[in-house]
Amino acid sequence: MSTPAETPSGSGAAGPEPEGEPAAALPDVAPQLRALRRRRGLTLEAAAQRAGLSPAHLSRLETGRRQPSLPMLLGLARIYGTTVSELLGEVTPERDPVVRGGLAEPAEADGWVYRQAGGPGRAMQALRVQVPYATRSDLVRVHPGEEWLYVLDGRVRLALGEAVHVLDPGDSAHFDSLTPHRIAAATRGGAELLFVHTLMQSAAADLCLGAGAHRR
Known part of the structure; x- marks a missing residue:
């Protein structure tokens, strides 16, 4: 059962906001969106406010009923301190932590x-x-x-x-x-x-x- 912080609370926004993409337009990002938000310790309301979305709209993105547009992905990636690739669930190869000046x-x-x-x-x-x-x-x-x-x-x-x-x-x-x-x-x-x-x-x-x- 969702906690009060997880429950959509109506539109929560003064004006219309972009609807995002149809559910089949992008890979399923819903699990990543919810996991990254929780990892950052943000409630649904707090994350939605930072992203300029309503809690209800962010909830629809996290449950897969809507898919985010690219601008939404960029904004959410910034809020969660990650990359669009991680939001899309792409696995990147292990990176060398050292950058040699001569190279x-x-x-x-x-x-x-x-x-x-x-x-x-x-x-x-x-x-x-x-x-x-x-x-x-x-x-x-x-x-x-x-x-x-x-x-x-x-x-x-x-x-x-x-x-x-x-x-x-x-x-x-x-x-x-x-x-x-x-x-x-x-x-x-x-x-x-x-x-x-x-x-x-x-x-x-x-x-x-x-x-x-x-x-x-």
Whole structure:
């Protein structure tokens, strides 16, 4: 028998919400959704509120009566601290926990150069980035996720909303990526930083440095 926290409590939302996909559109994600929510210690109501859904709608997703759309999967993966692949029940091969610096192949986009500093396909992606002084990539970005950066060399200008911060070596910043943000080097010699983001199952080159990234 469901506890009160597990029982749908009507719509629970002020307005209409997306219905998701028909039940046969995706692999059965219902067991994973419920198991991951419980693993995070979240009630149905708490998880639904964070996801912008009603408890009744999330309950339908967890019982397989509806299947989530891709945006719903991305949002739920972020809330549960996992990947869309895990939500879909895909088994990934065992990953090597060590990333050797000499094997990290650099990639470049609009003057930015980055190297993977963490394993691919994880909820948290880590990069070592060289940021040039002035490039076309100095654009305001807004997207789901969180970002953390640590300045290794040079100075970095970080714009968050209306505020502008200049970071020196040893300084760091941690912010929600839905805040409009812009990262640029504040010294003519450029800057180098460690960069970590939680952009679920997205190519680092596409979401961090632009779609024009290419391997050297």
